[in-house]
Amino acid sequence: MRQPASVAATLERTDMSEEDEFELEPIEILELPLDAWHRGKGARMVEFAGYHMPIQYEGIMAEHIWTRENAGLFDVSHMGQLMLTGDGAAEALEAMVPGDISALKEGKMRYSLLLDEDGGVLDDMMITAVPMGLYVVVNGAVKWDDMGYLREHLPDEITINHMDDRALLALQGPKAVDALKRVVPGVDALYFMEAGSFFWGPKTDPEPLWISRSGYTGEDGFEISVPAAHAKALADQICAQPEVKPIGLGARDSLRLEAGLPLYGHDMNPEFDPVEASAAFAVSKRRRAEGGFFGSDRILNALANGPARKLVGISVDGKMPVREGAPVFAGDTQVGVITSGGFAPSVGAPIAMGYIDAGHNAVGSMLEAEVRGKRVSVTVKSLPFVPHHYHRKGAHT
Amino acid sequence: MTRYFTEDHEWIEVDGDSATVGITDYAQSQLGDIVFAEVPATGATLKKGGDAAVVESVKAASDVYAPVSGTVIEGNAALEGDPALVNNDPEGEGWFFKITLSDTSELDSLMDAAAYKAFVDGL
Known part of the structure; x- marks a missing residue:
């Protein structure tokens, strides 16, 4: 596994992931529309996915807890916002994703996976049916690869528009709805995994925003696509609400880990298919019956017979964090590897996720992880570590 | 008693032939919330520049090096x-x-306090 670096080396490390193999080598580190805004709020900036990004403002722990109890504003403008247009876009995209995209109704969104020809996961993404076509949000670190891959495999009559003139903000937390409905009236009508266009700003010159009720923290919340030119004014207005503080990538990572949500390039990569990645729910019923997507033989076989290994939650005995790359053992036999791990502020203990071989990955399985040559007891746990609090239609609130 | 500093952001306070070692205020402020620390066992032999302890923030694990060679008292x-x-x-x-x-x-x-301050100011 990766050895720790010196304190000085840790401080000098600007790339928060260290895992460059899934990222294009950036020619230069780019600035996002809110770069100066973050610096003005006291953010510490790091390089992530080819951009300068805020990793923290007042501190990861405090920002994490604030988001779980109030509302946190995240700048996720590094992510790729794509618009697919043209007749048959949904059907064409279904060759590469295992979800029922053609059945998606306008204003509804679905979590899906971009598959390589062997059924390996190239990216995870949110797909929303919009009047124009499909609005797709992909991970920043692989967005250029995704666009090339989609262009290669989609018919020429389907247009891919990279909306790089728009910023993307996420407002997450139990009080996100209270704060946002003051700024953008009507957003409280959305349920989890619904999206729509909402007007913001003066009645004489309102600006349409594309807003979904979704996120990456396990909490209720919204993701807001805004023209880059208006991003600062919107961020200022949202942050002026008493429930809201700006939150960095560090807390975004600890929040999503507690919520059991995978991080692409770490918990998912082309080596693993969707069933191994514990994302079988993204393989829609109709697609299971019909097959006919990249890697469908492998994926349907894994659904029928169980995957050879699976992404699972892992709780850790004691206080020592078990991090990405740590091997996991049953006795003397290595049965898996940790793909994400760290201290969980809302749990008050270290937690992790990793791929564990069949026969050892049932909930409750007692295993050992190796950290700096020492064994630490770990237990396979059901995900999430912290319950989701989504605003689902039909659920009691 | 004299306090010295390393470029790896450890401090060492020397009293005769014994000393106390930690990480600097600059280091902790940059690392952020510390969630775990592993210290060496009494009697362990440390070599200058070798691994001595581990400090973990929410995000990352870092080694703390021995600023000088010696035997761990505590x-x-x-x-x-x-x-x-x-x-x-x-x-x-x-x-x-x-x-x-x-x-x-x-x-x-090793650096004295003034030299370390200048070193940090230059980072």
Whole structure:
């Protein structure tokens, strides 16, 4: 596994992931529309996915807890916002994703996976049916690869528009709805995994925003696509609400880990298919019956017979964090590897996720992880570590 | 008693042939919330520049190196129950370990407080 670096080396490390193999080598580190805004709020900036990004403002722990109890504003403008247009876009995209995209109704969104020809996961993404076509949000670190891959495999009559003139903000937390409905009236009508266009700003010159009720923290919340030119004014207005503080990538990572949500390039990569990645729910019923997507033989076989290994939650005995790359053992036999791990502020203990071989990955399985040559007891746990609090239609609130 | 500093952001306070070692206030402020610290066992032999302890923030694990060679007299047991001591009092109660120096001339290569301040200001 990766050895720790010196304190000085840790401080000098600007790339928060260290895992460059899934990222294009950036020619230069780019600035996002809110770069100066973050610096003005006291953010510490790091390089992530080819951009300068805020990793923290007042501190990861405090920002994490604030988001779980109030509302946190995240700048996720590094992510790729794509618009697919043209007749048959949904059907064409279904060759590469295992979800029922053609059945998606306008204003509804679905979590899906971009598959390589062997059924390996190239990216995870949110797909929303919009009047124009499909609005797709992909991970920043692989967005250029995704666009090339989609262009290669989609018919020429389907247009891919990279909306790089728009910023993307996420407002997450139990009080996100209270704060946002003051700024953008009507957003409280959305349920989890619904999206729509909402007007913001003066009645004489309102600006349409594309807003979904979704996120990456396990909490209720919204993701807001805004023209880059208006991003600062919107961020200022949202942050002026008493429930809201700006939150960095560090807390975004600890929040999503507690919520059991995978991080692409770490918990998912082309080596693993969707069933191994514990994302079988993204393989829609109709697609299971019909097959006919990249890697469908492998994926349907894994659904029928169980995957050879699976992404699972892992709780850790004691206080020592078990991090990405740590091997996991049953006795003397290595049965898996940790793909994400760290201290969980809302749990008050270290937690992790990793791929564990069949026969050892049932909930409750007692295993050992190796950290700096020492064994630490770990237990396979059901995900999430912290319950989701989504605003689902039909659920009691 | 004299306090010296390393480019790896450790401090060492020397009293005769024994010394106390920790990480600097600058280091803790940059690392952020400390959630775990592992200190060396009493009697362990440390080599200047070798691994001595581990400090983990929410995000990352870092090695703490031995500023000088010597034998560990005591690790700070309080850090096990309260690793946040490293944030709250890095150059006091948040010390990592005490050692007996095996070669006091090794101190010559370390920085004094003024030199370390200049070093940090230049980062």
